[in-house]
Amino acid sequence: MRHTKLLTAASAAALLAAAPVAAKDLVYGSWLGSNNATNTNALQPYFDMVREATDGEINWEMVSGAQLANGPATPEAVGANMMDGGIVMAPYQPRMLPATNMLFSQSLIGDDFIAATGAMNEVMMLGCPACQEEYERNDAVGFAGYSVSPYLFMCRDDVETMEDLQSKKIRASGGGVGIVELMGATPVSMPPSDATSALERGTIDCVLGSVQWLRSFGYMDVTDTVVEAPMGMGGPPIMMYVNRGVWEDMTPEQRQAHIDLAPDLVAMETFDAQLAEDESAVAEAKERGITFVEGGQPFDDLMARHDERQYQRNADAARDAGVEDPEALIDAYLAAYEKWKGISEEIGRDRDAFRDALDREIYSKVDPDEM
Incomplete structure (x- = not known):
């Protein structure tokens, strides 16, 4: 009887092993x-x-x-x-x-x-x-x-210069918030999907984001001007x-x-x-007639000023949020970026x-x- 039970158990195990997961x-x-x-x-x-x-x-x-x-x-x-x-x-x-x-x-x-x-x-x-x-x-x-590719300013009105942007309310996130503030405009936090109706209503004037958002979030219908100046990644x-x-x-x-x-x-x-x-x-x-405006030197200068101050601002904010040794993390990030620039050039x-x-x-x- 015991022998039969062992065979039965062995057969069951074999069936389980063969069964699909x-x-x-x-x-x-x-x-x-x-x-x-x-x-x-x-x-x-x-x-x-x-x-x-x-x-x-x-x-x-x-x-x-x-x-x-x-x-x-x-x-x-x-x-x-x-x-x-x-x-x-x-x-x-x-x-x-x-x-x-x-x-x-x-x-x-x-x-x-x-x-x-x-x-x-x-x-x-x-x-x-x-x-x-x-x-x-x-x-x-x-x-x-x-x-995402370098962020650009996409606006519901005609924009030709940085001065034109300084009175604007601009959807921004991450490092873009500091860029908008440094420029003298007003950053507004919201998901990019919410910015379409906000642009249409005039709640915001511009979005700082990837140019493909013109299509993926429907900005194409509510945008008049794109400023071609890379505002960081x-x-x-x-x-x-x-x-x-x-x-x-x-x-x-x-x-x-x-x-x-x-x-x-x-x-x-x-x-x-x-x-x-x-x-x-x-x-x-x-x-579709959206105007692309070349940003030029003023925007290059803005990014240089932003880069000078962002390191310590980001480190201090992260430390206040509980991140230990944030400078080491930023240093690792910037070193990785330099390394990958070399890889990017090769490939x-x-x-x-x-x-x-x-x-x-x-x-x-x-x-x-x-x-």
């Missing part, structure tokens, strides 16, 4: 619109790649358009497991994410978008223990940050901000698949959801080379079980 259906809440390029050209292809890499065991389903949570509410919604993952912008919740917010507030000067994106990912994943600790403190893990928005319990419930192989494919996600966001959309949005805007606009560099320099060094 039940798929996990996970909900990703995006506050971006359903047709936003970050959703369609980056996140959805990434979810498809994760599904394939895990043999269908991990199935991310996107719910877009802030149906589950808007931008400011996303960190809390993910931490409370109201949704399994989402896009997080630290300036919307600076008290929850003070170290990441400090990175966001440090404008990277220039227009090397590839280098900025590489630096943001490297510091967030490898050079900012405080960032990882604050994600854990808020019951989440975070990876796959991105940058900020980030990282975190594309994969995942509930910690959900992450820990995955198998090691499933977590590794997410990290292995993170360079693909960042590269798709950079090339397919940012660069390509920027070029297309500019072409459409010009066809140019080669999408696959950028993906490989992200893997080599960053994500191959990340242990998903230690996040």
